[in-house]
Amino acid sequence: MDLEKNPDACVRFDRHAVYLGTPGGRQDCPARLRGRTEALLIQPATAAGSAVTENRTARTYQAAADRIVVTAAYGDDRGSIQRILRSAGLPVATAQAEQAAAAPVPADATSFRGEGFDACTAPSQSAMNAWRDASDYGAIGIYIGGLNRACAQPNLTAAWVRTQYANGWRFFPLYVGRQPSADGGSCGGGCSSITDPVPQGTAAADDAAKQAAALGLGKGSVIYNDLEHYAPGGTVTTRVLAYIDAYTERLHQLGYRSGAYGSVSSLITDLVANAQNITPPDVIHFARWNYESTTTDSAIPASLWPKHQRIHQYAGDTTETHGGVQISIDRNRLDVD
Incomplete structure (x- = not known):
């Protein structure tokens, strides 16, 4: 794919391809890709x-x-x-290890109450400026890493994070690690699955913290482990819970807060049923596309994650235009302190 001839092409790593050139400032990516x-x-x-x-x-x-x-x-x-x-x-x-930590932005970088969106690839600076001026959004979900992160991130640097923070944006960082099954759910067959949950959850936390620190998201930040929809029960539930438990425990040791993204009908069902049996994530990011911009849900008891510990992804795979800039996004309501 010649990116000079196709500047809006989405640079994605979930299919065999060679991309030549500099990715365009307005990549035409779907809102969500995994694998x-x-x-x-x-x-x-x-x-x-x-x-x-x-x-x-x-x-x-x-x-x-x-x-x-x-x-x-x-x-x-x-x-x-x-x-x-x-x-x-x-x-x-x-081959050497990856980049070192960057100077951290202030500790409230992952705290926000209001409307947010997530996009597969971090938008260009001009797009972020346009949306800041013309939309009601104040937070953005950024995919900071993980072996199942499909979209390239040419814009996502520590300097980009600092600039957005200075411009008033806040963040909910998403880490696309191993998934509940290699061939199930919306992640599709190109995903690597959870097979040995405790060491894999620990390794995911180590890498998530490293990637967050390299972007200037320091200790105290929430990092959300993205787990796509699955059919709960049996071995898959056992593995998911052990994976999230290990991920949370290790992030706490590293000074970060744990978040978990998943569907109300899969991950959230399992977390609610087992909240007393594991170390639960500090914040939940639950998906129910009911177009209701609220962080309450009938499937989540009010006693769980009650103190500004929720994000609701209430609409997905939608395209919006603000300030003349079109982006494919998921919509979210945040209540994170």
């Missing part, structure tokens, strides 16, 4: 020299060479991506 496979984004750069970093948890290489920078995603075929990078003379064997 990961082998794909390449090759962009022009000015720096010389070769360097490679790898995030094994998120299954992504970042490589720089003479006049190019490469983002290489992989699903189950890491070897093919390594061969491609080696064929370009990139030192895969000596």
Whole structure:
């Protein structure tokens, strides 16, 4: 895909593709994509020299060479991506760890009460400015990492986060880790599933905290583990609860707060039924597309997550235009303190 000829193309890593050029400022992405496979984004750069970093948890290489920078995603075929990078003379064997933490924005960055939206890829600065001036939204969901994060994030940097915060935006960071099943629910067959929940939930928390810190979202921030819809019961429920329990416990050890995103009819059902049996997430982000902008729901007792600990995703896969800028989004009502 030639991004110069197709500037609105969505750069996505849930299908085999090679993207050449700089992603456009207004990528035409669906509101929600999940999954990961082998794909390449090759962009022009000015720096010389070769360097490679790898995030094994998120299954992504970042490589720089003479006049190019490469983002290489992989699903189950890491070897093919390594061969491609080696064929370009990139030192895969000596890949380093990813970037260090950035200076954190203030601690209220993930606190907000009001209307918010989430989009598959972080919008450009001009789009954020237009929506800030022309819409009622004040918070944005950003997909900070995870091996099932499908959309590329060319705009999502620590500088971008600082600028949005200074402009009045607040955030609900989403981490798309392992899913309840590899072939079920809305995540689809390209997702990596929960198979060994405790170490996988712990590893997800370690990586989520690292990715948040690299964006300037410091300790005390809420990081929401995105778990797509599934049919609750039996082994899948047991694995999901153990995964979220381990994720929450580890985030607490790292100084972060735990959030969990899921459907009222799957994850939230399981969390409500087992709130006394696990360490529950500090905040829930529940999906019920009933077009009611409220954080109360008949499936969630008032005694659970009662103190500004809820987000309701009340509409999804919708397209809105504000200030002349169109984005595909999900709508959310936040009450997070």
